[in-house]
Amino acid sequence: MRLNSTVLLTLTLLTLMLGAGSVSAFWGFTLGSAALKGVTAPDSRPTSKFTSSKTSNNPNGAVTFLKEEEILKIVKARIEGKTKAAKSDKKDEEEEIEENKPEISQETPEAEVEEKPQAGFPINSESEGVSFAVQSARYSGGALQLRVKMQNKSVDTVRFLYSFLDVTDDKGRTLSASTEGLPAELPANSSTFSGTVSIPTALLDDVNRISLSLTDYPAQKLKLQVSNVPVEKQ
Structure with missing residues (x-):
């Protein structure tokens, strides 16, 4: 009797x-279905978007491919267009620079323009066919600037060390x-060479001539x- 009751x-x-x-499983399924209403699985086909976009333009739904020649023509046209645009921009810039460039008088070349002669100058010295001339003396930048010209008309090359300049x-x-x-060297039958001799102004306070x-x-x-x-201050 006990055995039957246990069974x-x-x-x-x-x-x-x-x-x-069973009730729990059914209730869980019902809740899950309600939560997933309106949710769709993503399109896993990578070519579907391209296919749909092409089929929208193609009524037959067939995918059309460009020929290699047509692709090369398109690329070439784009490259030529960019090149022409760049050349056009460069040409416009050059024309603008030319328009804004200051005009230089054609009567007197720039290389031939020299400073106006200073009163009492030049002061010349010549020895053995070599000439040494002081063209001007002006104060500038805390120093007396002597404009000097040298020329060798002899047949021999002449060398100088300007530490010997007294x-x-x-x-x-x-x-x-x-x-x-x-x-440092004057060739034989040379052209004229120009340079500057500078003397600090502080050394010329009470000096009139050098x-x-x-x-x-x-x-x-x-x-x-x-x-x-003459080195008098004006």
């Missing part, structure tokens, strides 16, 4: 468990000077001397 109780529990599981004032004092642009003396190196045969160069 019956067991069967009853199993039936209740199965029933509860500059003295009217009181016999030696002045410090630097050179710029003067050649003298310059230069010789060649290493022979020291020449004696180029320019005296009484």
Whole structure:
């Protein structure tokens, strides 16, 4: 009797468990279906968009491909168009530059324009066919700038070391000077060379005139001397 009661109780529990599981499964399915209403699976075909766009223009739904010749023609046309546009822009820029460029008088070439002669200049010295001339003396940038020209009309090349350039004032004092642009060597029958001799203004406070003396190196045969160069401040 006890055995029958146990079996019956067991069967009853199993039936209740199965029933509860079925109800739970049904209820879960119902909730899931309600939550997924209106949701569709994404189109996994990568060519579907291209196909749809082409079929919209093609009533037969067939995909049309461009020929290689047509593709090359299109690319060539685009490249030529960009090249022409770039050339046109460059041409416009060049024309604008030409229009804005200041006009230079054709009567006097720019290379031939020289500074106006200064009163009392040039002061020349010549030795053995070599000439040394002071063209002007002007104060600029904290120094006296002596504009100098040199020329060798002899048949021999002449060399100079400008550390041998002696500059003295009217009181016999030696002045410090630097050179710029003067050649270290004058070829035979040379053209004219120009340069600058600079003397600090601080050394010329009470000086009215100076003298310059230069010789060649290493022979020291020449004696180029320019005296009484006026350096009074205006």
